[in-house]
Every structure is written in C-alpha cells, then in structure tokens.
Amino acid sequence: MIINIKRESILEELLKVSRIISQKTLIPSLLGILIEVKKDKVTFTTSDGDTSIKSEILIGNNLVIKSIGNILIKNKFIIEVIRKIEDEFITLEAVEGSLIKIKAHNFDSVLNTLTASDYPHLAFETEGKEITFTSNLLKEIISQTSFAIGEKEKRIVFNGLNLKTDLTKQELIITATDSFRLSSKKIKYHNSNEFDVIIPGKFINEIGKLINDNDDIIMKINEKSVSVLLNNTIIQSKIIEGKYPDTTKVIPDNFNTSLTVNNRELIKIIERASVLSNEAMTTIVTLKIGNQKVKITSFTQEIGNTEEEIQDYKIEGSDQIISFNSKYILDALKAFKTREVTIKMIDEAKPLIIVAQEDDTLQQLVLPIRSY
Amino acid sequence: MIINIKRESILEELLKVSRIISQKTLIPSLLGILIEVKKDKVTFTTSDGDTSIKSEILIGNNLVIKSIGNILIKNKFIIEVIRKIEDEFITLEAVEGSLIKIKAHNFDSVLNTLTASDYPHLAFETEGKEITFTSNLLKEIISQTSFAIGEKEKRIVFNGLNLKTDLTKQELIITATDSFRLSSKKIKYHNSNEFDVIIPGKFINEIGKLINDNDDIIMKINEKSVSVLLNNTIIQSKIIEGKYPDTTKVIPDNFNTSLTVNNRELIKIIERASVLSNEAMTTIVTLKIGNQKVKITSFTQEIGNTEEEIQDYKIEGSDQIISFNSKYILDALKAFKTREVTIKMIDEAKPLIIVAQEDDTLQQLVLPIRSY
Numbered sequence: 087m088i089i090n091i092k093r094e095s096i097l098e099e100l101l102k103v104s105r106i107i108s109q110k111t112l113i114p115s116l117l118g119i120l121i122e123v124k125k126d127k128v129t130f131t132t133s134d135g136d137t138s139i140k141s142e143i144l145i146g147n148n149l150v151i152k153s154i155g156n157i158l159i160k161n162k163f164i165i166e167v168i169r170k171i172e173d174e175f176i177t178l179e180a181v182e183g184s185l186i187k188i189k190a191h192n193f194d195s196v197l198n199t200l201t202a203s204d205y206p207h208l209a210f211e212t213e214g215k216e217i218t219f220t221s222n223l224l225k226e227i228i229s230q231t232s233f234a235i236g237e238k239e240k241r242i243v244f245n246g247l248n249l250k251t252d253l254t255k256q257e258l259i260i261t262a263t264d265s266f267r268l269s270s271k272k273i274k275y276h277n278s279n280e281f282d283v284i285i286p287g288k289f290i291n292e293i294g295k296l297i298n299d300n301d302d303i304i305m306k307i308n309e310k311s312v313s314v315l316l317n318n319t320i321i322q323s324k325i326i327e328g329k330y331p332d333t334t335k336v337i338p339d340n341f342n343t344s345l346t347v348n349n350r351e352l353i354k355i356i357e358r359a360s361v362l363s364n365e366a367m368t369t370i371v372t373l374k375i376g377n378q379k380v381k382i383t384s385f386t387q388e389i390g391n392t393e394e395e396i397q398d399y400k401i402e403g404s405d406q407i408i409s410f411n412s413k414y415i416l417d418a419l420k421a422f423k424t425r426e427v428t429i430k431m432i433d434e435a436k437p438l439i440i441v442a443q444e445d446d447t448l449q450q451l452v453l454p455i456r457s458y
Numbered sequence: 459m460i461i462n463i464k465r466e467s468i469l470e471e472l473l474k475v476s477r478i479i480s481q482k483t484l485i486p487s488l489l490g491i492l493i494e495v496k497k498d499k500v501t502f503t504t505s506d507g508d509t510s511i512k513s514e515i516l517i518g519n520n521l522v523i524k525s526i527g528n529i530l531i532k533n534k535f536i537i538e539v540i541r542k543i544e545d546e547f548i549t550l551e552a553v554e555g556s557l558i559k560i561k562a563h564n565f566d567s568v569l570n571t572l573t574a575s576d577y578p579h580l581a582f583e584t585e586g587k588e589i590t591f592t593s594n595l596l597k598e599i600i601s602q603t604s605f606a607i608g609e610k611e612k613r614i615v616f617n618g619l620n621l622k623t624d625l626t627k628q629e630l631i632i633t634a635t636d637s638f639r640l641s642s643k644k645i646k647y648h649n650s651n652e653f654d655v656i657i658p659g660k661f662i663n664e665i666g667k668l669i670n671d672n673d674d675i676i677m678k679i680n681e682k683s684v685s686v687l688l689n690n691t692i693i694q695s696k697i698i699e700g701k702y703p704d705t706t707k708v709i710p711d712n713f714n715t716s717l718t719v720n721n722r723e724l725i726k727i728i729e730r731a732s733v734l735s736n737e738a739m740t741t742i743v744t745l746k747i748g749n750q751k752v753k754i755t756s757f758t759q760e761i762g763n764t765e766e767e768i769q770d771y772k773i774e775g776s777d778q779i780i781s782f783n784s785k786y787i788l789d790a791l792k793a794f795k796t797r798e799v800t801i802k803m804i805d806e807a808k809p810l811i812i813v814a815q816e817d818d819t820l821q822q823l824v825l826p827i828r829s830y
Contacts, residue, residue, distance in 0.1 A: 163761050166733040172726070185762070192769060193730060197762035354544070358565060361538040389535050390557070390569035397564060 087123040087155030088179045092148035099130045108134035115204040118158040141319040156202040214306030215279040221301045228294040230421040235287040236264035246284035248330040268451040289323035341430040343403035349427045359384040360412040369412040376405040418450035459495040459527030460551045464520035471502045480506035487576040490530040513691040528574040586678030587651040593673045600666040602793040607659040608636035618656035620702040640823040661695035713802040715775035721799045731756040732784040741784040748777040790822035
C-alpha cells in the first residue's frame with residue numbers, strides 16, 4: 087500500500103478510532119489500528135471486542151491512493167510522529183511486509199507494525215430499527231443521564247443506558263442507574279418500532295465525544311448490537327444482555343417536603359461544603375430544613391466543618407435533615423439546565439427526587455446516606 | 459485574633475507561601491502556614507527548613523485588624539474554602555485556641571489548626587552584599603540557566619546555581635551544571651562587592667515564579683544565606699556550602715567542526731526525532747554531518763526510526779557523527795532567544811558547545827552519549 091494523504095485528515099481519524107482501543111485486551115492484534123487501503127477509500131478500524139469503530143476517507147483532494155493493501159499499526163508513535171510533522175501532506179508506505187514508512191518533505195520515519203492478517207473479522211451491522219436524533223438532543227440526553235451509569239456494577243445491566251419505547255404514550259424513555267442514583271429522561275417518539283435495549287456506558291460516552299454540532303445522528307438497534315452512523319464513521323457495540331429493571335417502581339409518588347431553589351446557587355453552596363475532604367468524591371453534606379431556615383452543612387472529623395444558609399427558597403411540607411453524597415447530588419443538579427429545581431423528600435432514609443417545573447422531561451433520584 | 463480581609467489578597471498570599479512547604483519535613487509544625495496578626499499588619503510565613511518565605515499585608519483598604527494573635531493553619535483546606543467563597547471580604551477568627559473560623563456573608567467554616575507556639579523561630583537576615591536586578595534580567599538568567607541545576611546530585615554543590623563575581627572583567631558569572639550539561643551566563647557587574655556563592659535550585663525556581671514584570675529585585679548575599687526582597691515578600695535560603703568547581707576548565711577552546719543553523723528549525727527537528735520513545739526524557743538522537751548533508755536521526759529497537767535533513771546550515775570543519783540525550787540538547791537550544799545558534803564539536807566523545815553570534819552572554823555545554 088502507498089497513499090498520499092492530508093496530514094490533518096489522517097490525524098483526525100487516527101485520534102478518533104484510537105480512543106476505542108483497550109490496553110487490557112487479551113487479543114494482541116486489537117492493540118492496533120487496522121488501515122485498509124481500497125481502490126476508492128482508506129478505512130481505519132479499532133475494537134475492544136465489545137465496541138468497534140470504523141471511519142473512512144474517500145479519494146479526492148485529501149487522499150491519493152497509489153497502491154492498495156492492509157496494514158495494522160500498533161501504537162501511539164505513529165500518531166505522535168504525524169502530529170509533529172509540519173507538511174500539509176504525508177506519504178504512508180508499507181515496506182517489507184512488517185514496516186510502515188511515514189514520509190514528509192525532508193523527513194522519513196520507519197515504524198514496526200503488527201500482522202494485519204491476524205486482525206479478527208468485525209461485522210459492522212447495518213440492519214436494525216432506526217431512530218434519528220438531532221445532535222443537540224442526543225448530546226443533551228447523554229449529558230443529562232450517562233453520569234449515572236454504573237462503571238463496574240455486579241448487576242451487569244446497570245453498566246448500560248436503557249432505551250425503551252412506550253408506544254401508547256409516544257415516548258422514548260432513557261434511564262441510567264448505578265443503584266445509588268437514577269437518572270430518567272423522556273423524549274417524544276413518533277414511530278412504530280418498539281424496543282427495550284441496554285447500551286454499554288463506554289459506547290455512550292464515545293458517541294458523546296464524536297457528535298459535532300449540526301450532525302443528524304442515525305442509531306440502529308437490533309437484537310445483538312447498536313450502531314451509530316455519523317458522517318464518515320460507524321461505531322457499534324454489543325448490547326448488554328438481560329432485562330433492565332422496571333425503575334418506575336423505584337420512584338416514589340408521595341412526598342413530605344418539597345424545596346424549590348435556584349439551581350446554580352445550590353450547586354455553589356454544595357461545592358463549598360464539599361471542600362473539606364481528602365477524597366472529594368465522597369464528601370457527605372447535609373441538608374437541614376427547620377426553624378424557617380434551609381442550611382447545607384458538612385463535617386469532617388479531622389479537618390473541620392462548614393455551614394451555609396440558602397437565601398432564596400420556597401418550601402412546602404415538614405422539616406427534614408437528610409445527608410447525601412455530594413458528588414451524586416451535584417451530578418444530578420448539574421444535569422438540569424433550568425434556573426430552578428425542586429427537591430422532593432420523604433424522610434432521611436428514602437430516595438429524594440429532583441425535578442424542574444420548566445422541564446418535565448428530566449427526573450433525578452438520589453439515595454440518602456445515613457450519617458449517624 | 460480577628461481580622462477582616464479581602465478574599466483575593468489573602469488567597470494570593472496563602473498560595474504564594476504554601477508552595478515552600480515540604481510534605482517531607484520531620485518538623486510537624488513546618489507543615490503549617492504561620493499567620494501572625496500584629497497591630498499594623500498580618501504576616502504569612504512558611505519554611506521547609508532550608509528555604510523560608512514571609513509575606514505581609516498592611517492594614518488599609520484590604521485589611522481591618524480587630525484583635526491581634528498568632529495562628530498556625532495546617533493544610534490546603536483553608537485555601538480551598540477561601541477559593542470557593544464568593545464574597546469580597548472574609549473574616550478570620552481564632553476560636554477556643556485551636557480552631558479557626560472563616561466567615562463570609564451566609565457561610566461559616568470552622569477548621570482545626572496546629573499549635574502556633576510550636577513554630578520554630580526563623581531569622582530573616584537583612585544584612586548582606588546587595589545586587590539589584592531588573593525583573594526581566596533576572597527572569598532571563600533563571601530561564602537560561604536553572605534547568606541545568608542538578609536535582610539530587612551526590613556532589614551537593616551541583617544542586618545549586620553558582621553566582622560568582624569577576625571584578626577585573628566587571629562580570630557576574632552564573633553557572634549551573636548537573637555534570638552532564640552546563641549552562642553559563644555572563645552579565646555586566648559594576649560593583650566592588652566580591653562573592654562566589656551557591657544558591658539552591660528550589661530557591662531559584664521559587665524566585666522565578668514570584669517575579670512580576672516591572673519589579674526591581676534586590677538580592678542580599680551573606681556568608682550563610684541569600685535573600686530576595688520583592689515588594690511585600692522576603693524569601694530566603696541557606697546557601698549551599700562547598701567550593702563550586704572551576705568550570706572554565708571544562709569548556710574546550712579548540713573545535714574540529716562548527717555548525718550554524720536556524721535554532722527554531724533545529725528544535726522542531728529534534729522534537730520530531732524524539733517522539734519514538736516510551737520515556738521521552740531519554741531519547742537518544744544523532745547528528746550526522748557528512749556527504750554535504752546534515753541529518754538528525756533516531757533509532758529505537760522496538761519502535762522504529764526517524765531521519766530528517768536540515769535544509770539551511772553553514773558548516774566549517776570535518777564530518778561528525780555525535781549522539782546526545784534529546785532533552786539536554788533541547789533545553790540548551792531553547793535557552794537561546796537568537797535566530798541562529800552555532801554548535802561547536804570536537805568528536806563523538808567530547809563535550810559540544812552551543813553559542814550564538816548575536817548573544818555572547820550565554821554558553822551551553824552538553825556531553826555526548828556513546829550510542830554504540
């Protein structure tokens with residue numbers, strides 16, 4: 087294979103696909119980026135075994151193909167070399183079977199490669215039930231829900247995002263939970279395709295990084311896989327097998343207290359209360375409602391404590407003292423783009439729910455922590 | 459003690475002095491920042507035993523003193539709390555002997571402290587031979603030499619920067635070496651104070667961070683210590699005891715080859731050659747002069763190799779093949795602000811010298827590496 091290619095274009099594709107590679111793979115060839123040069127295009131493929139991505143550049147102003155062939159490049163060095171080159175175009179050439187030559191005007195580099203024929207065959211499915219998202223909507227869904235996906239939960243279904251249709255209500259319900267908090271988003275869905283699928287967290291996060299503004303995004307779902315088509319790129323993942331729990335039963339209907347506050351102010355107050363911790367991830371902060379006052383406090387034995395009053399609030403119902411993990415409550419609050427949020431509580435042991443009057447598509451649930 | 463102080467001012471001083479603290483100290487009180495509230499000012503002091511800093515804020519618009527006293531605050535949390543507060547002014551108050559209260563409008567925090575009376579007495583010397591630098595000159599000296607100071611050299615004198623006067627030539631000579639490379643800067647010195655002193659690397663680097671533009675900087679040197687006065691701050695260090703070697707003997711006089719090149723171009727070429735390494739710090743690159751060509755090459759067994767021709771150069775003398783540590787040569791080249799540099803060589807085993815025709819104050823020496 088010999089190609090002459092715009093440096094910027096190949097760098098963009100290499101950076102895009104290299105994120106999928108997992109250093110933990112037991113299949114050595116999956117450490118590489120497969121570059122396939124065909125008559126009319128070059129494709130770049132990587133996979134971690136579950137999630138795979140393929141991206142292509144067509145012949146044209148940015149690409150001249152002089153001879154075809156496949157090569158499996160093995161490491162970050164090709165990216166580093168190409169990044170440092172200043173020429174507009176570079177030449178890639180396979181030499182002696184196992185080497186790749188990267189050539190610019192006065193610069194030559196020869197790198198070792200892996201054996202392309204060892205690369206496993208990846209089937210990129212193109213059949214499935216189709217949904218189309220605008221880029222802004224899909225970005226919003228991901229940013230408002232994906233943080234609540236479990237990372238290494240024993241219940242495997244919690245490591246993914248549940249997408250489920252409700253044809254009678256014409257809704258698509260997106261749910262993430264790690265069993266300590268739950269994020270639920272509902273969007274309109276005018277289609278007759280029914281599904282209930284669990285998409286891995288890694289895949290969702292990669293989609294979030296790949297989306298550009300103004301793209302229309304096509305998602306295809308079948309029994310085994312979910313794939314997203316995005317301009318010149320297809321990214322695909324196995325779906326997580328298993329039945330996602332009916333989370334509607336987890337969300338309480340009746341509350342004893344409802345606190346409405348300015349969301350941005352509350353976020354800042356909880357952030358201030360969270361500083362007194364060596365592990366910021368697990369600061370416990372306490373919300374105290376009583377004596378006509380609303381306070382956020384924190385206490386760390388060896389360091390000290392903080393206390394701050396919330397100034398503007400609207401309260402309905404009884405007094406409360408509820409402690410929670412500051413990271414969980416901050417993630418939940420930051421998911422709202424609204425000026426105000428409402429926190430609904432039952433007591434110090436029951437889940438609290440966050441909603442916003444200005445946006446009925448989103449609902450966040452956080453379990454309290456027993457702090458005594 | 460009770461003070462009301464501008465949040466921004468105290469944060470600036472706390473951040474400034476906290477950099478000196480070493481977590482490795484065996485004196486527990488040196489983990490703290492000593493805050494001394496006097497009738498007319500507040501001072502902030504830290505020390506690692508060798509280097510000490512004291513900074514002050516005078517009463518005025520930014521500071522109201524309500525009662526005096528000392529307090530030793532122990533950790534990063536006070537900085538984090540103050541950083542997060544949004545009020546313009548905060549109140550600090552010592553309570554119950556061992557606590558400090560940080561108060562803003564609606565916010566209260568109480569932190570544990572250390573025992574101020576345990577803090578060792580630090581003598582800040584104000585006597586010594588004085589030199590004044592413009593901020594720009596001192597910044598230049600530090601950036602052009604300090605990288606070559608050893609970090610943990612067995613020969614203790616190599617862990618510092620040597621400042622030595624030559625009264626006959628009316629020069630101040632600044633030298634840094636870690637025994638693999640050497641940086642030497644000469645500036646004009648019209649004064650009758652003679653000295654030959656070794657200043658610790660940590661101190662020099664702190665000075666570099668403290669200098670603002672347009673400050674005039676007064677350095678005072680006596681037999682035991684060096685101190686720098688900078689607006690409201692004094693920073694002081696023990697000098698390193700011992701005799702700095704006569705480095706003029708290390709620098710060769712006669713060379714076989716002289717290569718003059720565009721400095722920026724050469725830096726980029728060596729950076730490109732340095733990418734093929736898992737530890738970027740120790741890439742070996744080779745300069746090859748021969749057959750009317752000048753090339754920079756690199757070779758890493760498991761990864762690959764690079765080769766690049768230098769386009770514009772002027773050469774005098776014989777052919778050469780010399781290998782060197784890319785970090786050392788890059789540090790040396792980057793110290794020059796000139797368009798061109800000249801590399802003078804003897805052979806593959808002897809030190810090479812870098813100078814610039816446009817700037818005769820600076821000279822860099824780098825030892826080659828035997829690469830075969």
